[in-house]
Amino acid sequence: MNIIPYFTLGFPDDGTLQAAVRSAAENGIRMIELGFPSQDPKYDGPGIRKTHAGNRASMDAFDPSILSILREHGISYYALLYYSEIHDSLDRKLSRLKELGFSGIILPDLLIDFFGESREVILHIQAQSLELIPFFTQATPDAVISDVSQMTSSWIYYGLQPSTGIIVPLDLASVTQRVKALLPGRDVVYGFGIRGTEDIKMLRSMGAYGAAVGSLFVKYLGSGDVESISRILSEMEVAASA
Amino acid sequence: MLKSQEDEVIPQNWYNIVPDLPEPLPPPRSDDDQNSSIELLNRIIPKELLRQEFTFNRYERIPDEVREKYEMIGRPTPLLRAVNLEKLLGYSGKIFYKYEGATITGSHKINTAIPQAYYAREEGISEVVTETGAGQWGTATALASALYGLKSKVFMVRVSFDQKPMRKAIMNVYGTEVVPSPSSETSYGRSVLSQDRNHPGSLGIAISEAVEYALDTGSSYMLGSVMNSVITHQSIIGLETRKQLEIMGEQPDVMVGCVGGGSNFSGFVFPFVGESRNIEMIASTAIEVPKFRDGEYKYDFIDSAGILPRLRMYSLGAGFVPDRIYAGGLRYHGAAPALSLLVKRGTITHDEVHENEVIDALKIFSRTQGIIAAPESGHAIASAIRYIRSNKESRKTIVINISGHGLMDLGIFSKRVT
Numbered sequence: 018m019n020i021i022p023y024f025t026l027g028f029p030d031d032g033t034l035q036a037a038v039r040s041a042a043e044n045g046i047r048m049i050e051l052g053f054p055s056q057d058p059k060y061d062g063p064g065i066r067k068t069h070a071g072n073r074a075s076m077d078a079f080d081p082s083i084l085s086i087l088r089e090h091g092i093s094y095y096a097l098l099y100y101s102e103i104h105d106s107l108d109r110k111l112s113r114l115k116e117l118g119f120s121g122i123i124l125p126d127l128l129i130d131f132f133g134e135s136r137e138v139i140l141h142i143q144a145q146s147l148e149l150i151p152f153f154t155q156a157t158p159d160a161v162i163s164d165v166s167q168m169t170s171s172w173i174y175y176g177l178q179p180s181t182g183i184i185v186p187l188d189l190a191s192v193t194q195r196v197k198a199l200l201p202g203r204d205v206v207y208g209f210g211i212r213g214t215e216d217i218k219m220l221r222s223m224g225a226y227g228a229a230v231g232s233l234f235v236k237y238l239g240s241g242d243v244e245s246i247s248r249i250l251s252e253m254e255v256a257a258s259a
Numbered sequence: 260m261l262k263s264q265e266d267e268v269i270p271q272n273w274y275n276i277v278p279d280l281p282e283p284l285p286p287p288r289s290d291d292d293q294n295s296s297i298e299l300l301n302r303i304i305p306k307e308l309l310r311q312e313f314t315f316n317r318y319e320r321i322p323d324e325v326r327e328k329y330e331m332i333g334r335p336t337p338l339l340r341a342v343n344l345e346k347l348l349g350y351s352g353k354i355f356y357k358y359e360g361a362t363i364t365g366s367h368k369i370n371t372a373i374p375q376a377y378y379a380r381e382e383g384i385s386e387v388v389t390e391t392g393a394g395q396w397g398t399a400t401a402l403a404s405a406l407y408g409l410k411s412k413v414f415m416v417r418v419s420f421d422q423k424p425m426r427k428a429i430m431n432v433y434g435t436e437v438v439p440s441p442s443s444e445t446s447y448g449r450s451v452l453s454q455d456r457n458h459p460g461s462l463g464i465a466i467s468e469a470v471e472y473a474l475d476t477g478s479s480y481m482l483g484s485v486m487n488s489v490i491t492h493q494s495i496i497g498l499e500t501r502k503q504l505e506i507m508g509e510q511p512d513v514m515v516g517c518v519g520g521g522s523n524f525s526g527f528v529f530p531f532v533g534e535s536r537n538i539e540m541i542a543s544t545a546i547e548v549p550k551f552r553d554g555e556y557k558y559d560f561i562d563s564a565g566i567l568p569r570l571r572m573y574s575l576g577a578g579f580v581p582d583r584i585y586a587g588g589l590r591y592h593g594a595a596p597a598l599s600l601l602v603k604r605g606t607i608t609h610d611e612v613h614e615n616e617v618i619d620a621l622k623i624f625s626r627t628q629g630i631i632a633a634p635e636s637g638h639a640i641a642s643a644i645r646y647i648r649s650n651k652e653s654r655k656t657i658v659i660n661i662s663g664h665g666l667m668d669l670g671i672f673s674k675r676v677t
C-alpha cells in the first residue's frame with residue numbers, strides 16, 4: 018500500500034519543504050500530492066488551511082527543485098487544486114501542469130461546485146493527456162461515483178471525513194463495502210483524518226491502494242521539524258508494507 | 260416486536276437521501292484556521308448521531324426500542340382522505356393528508372427527539388439542551404428526555420416564551436427547565452441583551468445559546484431540524500405515507516408540505532424523490548420568510564453566533580430576525596442543505612403564503628376535516644388549496660403533510676392582520 022504525503026507548495030518556506038520532500042523520497046514513497054495555494058481553501062480543515070494562508074506560491078512561482086527531487090527518485094506527483102482557481106484560464110494552467118511533469122490532478126471542488134460542467138471538464142483534462150483523479154467523499158451520490166469513475170481509469174481519491182484533518186465518527190466497514198460495490202477493481206486511496214500507523218493498518222486491511230497524509234505534517238513543517246515527518250513516514254511505510 | 264398491528268406500517272429503517280441525490284451534497288464548512296467547528300460537533304452531539312449526519316448509508320436501522328417508542332407516541336400517524344375538503348373545493352381529484360399532529364406532543368418533532376435522546380442515553384449522557392421557537396421542538400425534546408430519564412433544558416425564543424405560557428407549562432410538566440432567549444445564562448445571550456434589553460429573540464440566537472450551554476456543561480445538544488440526521492429520522496413520515504398509500508392502492512401526483520428548517524417537508528417527500536413517476540413537490544414557506552424566493556443559495560451559519568459550521572443552503576442571512584411569530588416554526592433563516600439543493604435544481608418547487616391566506620386555509624380545514632392544524636402546517640394547506648383552485652380539473656392525487664396541530668396557537672385567530 019502506498020503512503021502518499023501531501024504538501025502545499027511554498028509552505029512553510031522553500032528550504033523546509035525541500036528537506037521534507039527529500040526525506041519523503043528517501044523513505045521510499047512512490048506518489049505524492051502537491052497543493053497549490055488557494056485564496057479560499059473552502060473544503061479544508063484547520064491544519065491545511067494554515068498552509069494556504071498568505072502563501073504566495075503559484076504555478077508560475079514556486080521552488081522548482083522540489084520537482085527535481087521527485088523526478089530523481091522516480092516519484093509520480095499529482096497536483097491538488099481547487100477548480101475555482103483554474104477555471105478562468107484552464108488551458109494555460111493545464112498545459113503548465115503538463116509541462117511541469119505532473120501525472121494528474123485532483124480537484125476537490127469540481128463535483129461539488131461545478132457539477133453541471135464536470136463531465137466536460139474531465140474530458141478536457143484528459144484531452145491534455147493529464148489524468149483527472151476522481152475525488153469522492155462520503156456525500157458523493159452512488160450514481161455520481163459510478164459515472165465519474167467510468168470516465169477514468171486512474172486511481173481514485175476517497176475522502177473519509179467531511180474536510181481534511183478533522184475526525185467525526187465513521188463506520189469504516191461500510192465504507193469498504195460501498196467502495197467494493199461501486200468501484201470494483203479500482204485502486205482507491207483514502208484520505209482526510211489519517212493520523213497514525215493504526216489508521217494505515219486499518220486501511221491496508223480494507224484493501225486500500227494508498228493513504229494520503231497531509232494535515233498531520235503541518236505542525237512539524239511549521240516548526241521546521243523535518244525529522245518528525247521523516248520518522249512518521251518511515252513508521253507508516255513499515256505499517257503499509259508489514 | 261410492536262404490540263399493535265402497526266408493525267407493517269412503521270418502517271424498520273429510516274431513509275437517507277444523500278447517496279441518491281442527483282449531485283453531491285456540499286459539505287459543511289468551517290473557516291476557522293485554529294479549530295474546526297465541524298470537529299466541535301464531537302463535543303456536543305452523540306457519536307451515533309454524528310455518524311448518521313455524515314453517512315452515505317441509504318438505510319439506517321431504527322433501533323427496536325425507538326420503534327416501540329414511536330408506537331407509544333402515536334405512530335403510525337393517520338393518512339386520511341380529505342373527502343369534505345374535496346367537496347368544498349369542487350375538486351375532481353383526490354386529496355389525502357398525513358397527520359403528524361396526532362402524535363402525543365402534537366407535531367412531527369418527536370420523530371427525531373426520540374432517537375436523539377435514545378442515542379444520548381445509550382452513550383451515557385445525562386443532560387440535553389436545545390432551543391425552541393414555537394415550542395413544538397421544545398415539547399418534543401421535553402417528552403423524549405423524560406422517556407429516557409435525561410435532564411433537559413430549553414432556550415425558548417423570548418416572544419414565544421411571553422406569548423405561549425402554556426407551551427412552557429407543558430415542558431415544565433415533562434420536567435424540562437425553560438429559559439427565555441436571549442438569556443443572561445450564556446455569554447452570547449448577554450451580548451445580545453447588552454445591545455437590546457427587549458430583544459425578541461430568534462431561532463438563530465436560541466440555537467447559539469443552547470450550543471454554548473452544551474459546550475460549557477458537557478451536555479448534549481439536540482438538533483431540531485436542518486441537519487441530515489434529523490431529516491433521516493423524519494423520513495418515517497414519507498415512508499409511512501408510501502406504505503399507507505400502497506395499502507389503499509393510491510399513488511401521489513402532488514405532495515405539499517411547509518418548510519421551516521425543512522425537516523417535516525424533507526422527511527415527507529424524500530422517500531419519493533427517487534421514484535420514476537413524476538411527482539410535483541411543493542415546499543410552502545411564509546411570505547414573511549421567503550427563503551427560497553428571496554434567499555441566496557450560499558454557505559451560511561446555522562446559528563447567529565456562528566459557533567456551528569456553515570452549510571450550503573438557501574438563506575436569508577444568519578442574522579435574520581423575523582418581526583412576528585404567528586408561525587414561529589417557519590421563521591428560520593435557512594433550510595436543510597439537501598432540500599436546498601433539490602429546490603435549486605427545480606426538483607422541488609416552492610410557494611410563499613401570506614398569514615391571512617393561512618388563517619383562511621386553517622379555518623377551511625377545521626370546518627371540513629375537523630382538524631385545527633398548526634399555523635406552520637396551515638401553509639401547506641393554503642398552498643395545496645391554491646394548487647387545487649388553479650388545477651380544478653386535473654384529477655391529480657394530492658397529499659398534504661400536516662406537520663402539527665394548532666391547539667396551542669389559537670391566538671392567531673383573534674388578531675388577524677391586513
Ligand SMILES: Cc1ncc(COP(=O)(O)O)c(C=O)c1O
Binds near residue numbers: 483517519
Ligand atoms: C408544527 C410545525 N411544523 C413545521 C415546523 C417547521 O420545521 P421543519 O421545517 O423543520 O419541519 C415546525 C417547527 O417548529 C413546527 O412546529
